Amino acid sequence: MNAKTSRILALLLALMLVVAFVPGCAAEEEPAEEPAAEEPVAEEPALKAAMVTDVGGLGDKSFNDLAYEGLKRAESELGVEIEVLESAEITDYETNIDSLANAGFSPIFAVGFLMTDTVVKMAPQYPDTLFGGVDEFFETPIPNVVGLNFKEEEGSYLAGVVAGMATVDKFDTRLNDKNVIGFVGGMDTPLIRKFEAGYAAGAKAVNPDVQVIALYTGSFTDQAKGKELGLSLIEQGADVIYAAAGACGTGTIQACQEKGALFIGVDADQYLTVPGSGDVMLTSMMKRVDNAVYMTIESVINDEFAGGTNQVFGLKEGGVELAPYHDFESKVPQAIKDAVQKATDDIVGGTITVPEAP
Amino acid sequence: MLDSIITPDLFAAAIRIATPLALAAIGGTICERSGVVNIALEGIMLTGAFFGTAVVLATGEPWLGVIAAVVAGISISAVHAFASINLRSDQTVSGTAINLLALGVTGFLMKLWYGHPGTTDQIKTLGSVFNFEAPGGGVLAEVWRWVNAILFTHSPIVYLAIIIAIVAQWAVFKTRWGLRLRALGEHPRAVDTVGVNVARGRWIAVLMSGALAGLAGANLTIEQVGSFTENMTNGRGFIALAANIFGRWTPIGSYLASLLFGFADALQIKLQILRGVINVPPQFFQMLPYILTVVVVAGVIGRAVAPAASGVPYRKD
Numbered sequence: 001m002n003a004k005t006s007r008i009l010a011l012l013l014a015l016m017l018v019v020a021f022v023p024g025c026a027a028e029e030e031p032a033e034e035p036a037a038e039e040p041v042a043e044e045p046a047l048k049a050a051m052v053t054d055v056g057g058l059g060d061k062s063f064n065d066l067a068y069e070g071l072k073r074a075e076s077e078l079g080v081e082i083e084v085l086e087s088a089e090i091t092d093y094e095t096n097i098d099s100l101a102n103a104g105f106s107p108i109f110a111v112g113f114l115m116t117d118t119v120v121k122m123a124p125q126y127p128d129t130l131f132g133g134v135d136e137f138f139e140t141p142i143p144n145v146v147g148l149n150f151k152e153e154e155g156s157y158l159a160g161v162v163a164g165m166a167t168v169d170k171f172d173t174r175l176n177d178k179n180v181i182g183f184v185g186g187m188d189t190p191l192i193r194k195f196e197a198g199y200a201a202g203a204k205a206v207n208p209d210v211q212v213i214a215l216y217t218g219s220f221t222d223q224a225k226g227k228e229l230g231l232s233l234i235e236q237g238a239d240v241i242y243a244a245a246g247a248c249g250t251g252t253i254q255a256c257q258e259k260g261a262l263f264i265g266v267d268a269d270q271y272l273t274v275p276g277s278g279d280v281m282l283t284s285m286m287k288r289v290d291n292a293v294y295m296t297i298e299s300v301i302n303d304e305f306a307g308g309t310n311q312v313f314g315l316k317e318g319g320v321e322l323a324p325y326h327d328f329e330s331k332v333p334q335a336i337k338d339a340v341q342k343a344t345d346d347i348v349g350g351t352i353t354v355p356e357a358p
Numbered sequence: 359m360l361d362s363i364i365t366p367d368l369f370a371a372a373i374r375i376a377t378p379l380a381l382a383a384i385g386g387t388i389c390e391r392s393g394v395v396n397i398a399l400e401g402i403m404l405t406g407a408f409f410g411t412a413v414v415l416a417t418g419e420p421w422l423g424v425i426a427a428v429v430a431g432i433s434i435s436a437v438h439a440f441a442s443i444n445l446r447s448d449q450t451v452s453g454t455a456i457n458l459l460a461l462g463v464t465g466f467l468m469k470l471w472y473g474h475p476g477t478t479d480q481i482k483t484l485g486s487v488f489n490f491e492a493p494g495g496g497v498l499a500e501v502w503r504w505v506n507a508i509l510f511t512h513s514p515i516v517y518l519a520i521i522i523a524i525v526a527q528w529a530v531f532k533t534r535w536g537l538r539l540r541a542l543g544e545h546p547r548a549v550d551t552v553g554v555n556v557a558r559g560r561w562i563a564v565l566m567s568g569a570l571a572g573l574a575g576a577n578l579t580i581e582q583v584g585s586f587t588e589n590m591t592n593g594r595g596f597i598a599l600a601a602n603i604f605g606r607w608t609p610i611g612s613y614l615a616s617l618l619f620g621f622a623d624a625l626q627i628k629l630q631i632l633r634g635v636i637n638v639p640p641q642f643f644q645m646l647p648y649i650l651t652v653v654v655v656a657g658v659i660g661r662a663v664a665p666a667a668s669g670v671p672y673r674k675d
Binding site: 056057058059060061062185188211212213214215216218219221222223224225226227228229231232235236247250251254274275276277 | 362365367371374375378469473474475476477479480483578582583584585587588589590592623624627628630631633634639640641644
């Protein structure tokens with residue numbers, strides 16, 4: 001290969017890499033736009049709160065968007081100045097936290113468990129800045145950091161109550177005679193197992209003979225796998241399927257629509273976030289990241305910031321809840337709604353403790 | 359218990375899972391037969407999957423989406439062809455660059471066109487070609503139920519893949535074009551000396567592999583799931599590469615190797631049902647298809663001989 005061609009080649013490959021990383025640049029540039037026109041007469045904002053998204057970014061229709069909702073609510077109701085920096089790559093976490101902390105933002109929310117290590121590393125460097133780690137658990141307490149975790153198992157328990165009762169009911173023609181319900185998990189991590197454990201426990205509490213089949217895709221993006229798992233579950237007689245598998249769940253919805261089964265969504269109200277899924281979407285288990293973020297900002301304003309602790313948001317704290325039934329609102333029998341209410345009361349009241357592992 | 363694992367859907371799922379692998383693997387076969395290693399199958403498949411979805415979202419026509427996926431596959435494989443044939447670059451580097459490029463470009467365009475990363479909205483999909491009625495009781499009816507479920511529940515590209523495997527096998531081994539193609543991968547100088555344009559022959563082969571990998575992407579989005587998710591191909595392009603080797607660089611061999619992997623994957627899904635009886639972590643089942651691939655490739659590779667000039671840029675001087 002002569003010198004000229006190798007130079008051309010080097011240029012070409014460099015160009016390819018630049019284009020490949022364009023999303024990174026785009027996400028980095030975005031915050032550069034003026035977030036809001038500064039009003040000269042406006043009084044000094046009480047607080048400057050910010051968040052760093054994980055690689056999913058805003059528009060993930062899941063916890064990044066939900067955290068942003070919490071920030072926006074704090075902006076309109078508490079008069080807090082807000083800012084969002086998106087991370088296109090894992091390597092952006094540090095830079096983003098750095099620039100927010102230097103700009104005087106506090107609290108800074110780091111969204112997603114992938115950022116745990118970054119927060120552990122960065123927080124001591126900015127002792128006067130407060131940090132909130134969404135979905136992050138800190139084994140060693142750091143005085144200016146609070147971990148915001150959720151009792152997914154409690155919300156999943158309610159989903160299990162709905163599924164366990166629905167499968168022996170007949171309120172929809174797609175509900176069969178078999179006493180089987182399904183669960184689709186993403187990667188087999190302790191977090192996803194909390195969903196499975198709560199779901200199975202809830203179903204068994206209202207329907208002791210129910211068979212709960214749990215399958216794992218091993219991925220959060222492989223939709224085709226999510227669909228195959230859904231088809232297998234339906235073939236086994238499952239008529240209600242709950243998926244905690246990220247984007248794989250969209251594939252499972254497709255399987256439910258093709259073969260006639262009902263679906264329970266996760267994280268957000270998927271009736272709203274997955275258009276066209278209304279005909280199978282029985283309900284969703286929502287993680288109210290927005291509430292956790294809002295409440296943390298409130299705690300900072302009230303000087304009650306629980307630094308150095310790991311906060312857990314369950315049913316009681318408004319951290320998890322079931323979404324509305326939407327199109328199934330009139331179909332779902334009152335008995336199921338009552339059972340969900342009773343389970344909610346029992347969990348909040350402490351009569352029921354939901355297991356975290358299956 | 360066994361009847362919940364050995365079901366008609368086990369075999370139907372094997373064929374469904376095998377289809378995108380087989381299409382990409384056949385593409386890989388044609389490409390390597392011409393002397394160009396195509397490690398970019400993964401990225402090409404992802405590109406096809408994305409542009410197929412984008413066109414269906416814009417037009418509402420699934421078949422237009424399939425065409426778009428094929429065109430997108432051809433376009434991005436042209437980058438590989440230019441780098442590895444005209445610039446004589448290292449084909450692994452160029453292929454890897456395309457895989458990175460595809461991941462970045464599809465994510466970027468999602469954000470640009472739809473305002474968010476992650477998953478697109480649902481699109482209209484291509485359903486099953488046949489829709490036979492199941493007759494009444496009896497043994498024959500049961501046999502028919504199995505045959506129908508395994509063979510006649512599939513979408514168009516699934517059947518197209520089988521046809522492509524057969525036609526490609528014939529074309530590679532029984533036509534003049536096939537003879538030249540194989541010669542290009544074995545001894546390009548000999549082909550050159552009899553007056554055949556090496557670069558042109560290889561370009562056509564690389565573009566064909568792009569078309570097939572793009573079609574594989576269309577199968578994933580437009581037939582199987584009806585929406586696009588970033589990185590949804592999840593390593594299928596690399597499994598296809600292995601299937602091509604296991605299939606000994608033949609189209610039908612590639613299809614059968616993909617079918618074996620598809621069967622192993624379908625089986626691991628069904629075996630996970632056993633977790634209710636014996637407590638085995640799901641990862642154990644998830645790794646089975648990959649272990650099978652490693653064992654099979656390691657076991658066969660000693661006897662399988664790659665085209666001699668595969669991966670070697672040709673220099674005419």
